[in-house]
Amino acid sequence: MTKTLHVLSSSPFSNDRLSSCLRLLGSGDGLLLCGDATYAAQPGTPHGEALVALQGVALYALAEDIQARGLQPGAGIEQIDYPGFVALACRFSKVNTWL
Helix, strand or coil: CCCEEEEECCCCCCCCHHHHHHHHCCCCCEEEECHHHHHHHCCCCHHHHHHHCCCCCEEEEEHHHHHHCCCCCCCCEEEECHHHHHHHHHHCCEEEEEC
């Protein structure tokens, strides 16, 4: 079974890429939020609640981008650094970047 790491960098407030991505996520997939997409990781927001509701999907956020925006990600979202990003890309069968 092919497992995909989905990488999202655009703000959930500027377009519907997050919603589109969430519809395509499968069990065993991963979602990495970077750049302005890290705003989706905030608990208590509609985007944050949608992420918490996911089943069987590993959630990640780039720690540098979280810190740069002064955010606190919700439970279940693992913060990783750039070497961790590279390790994730190697761990999944496929990487899909949502441009």
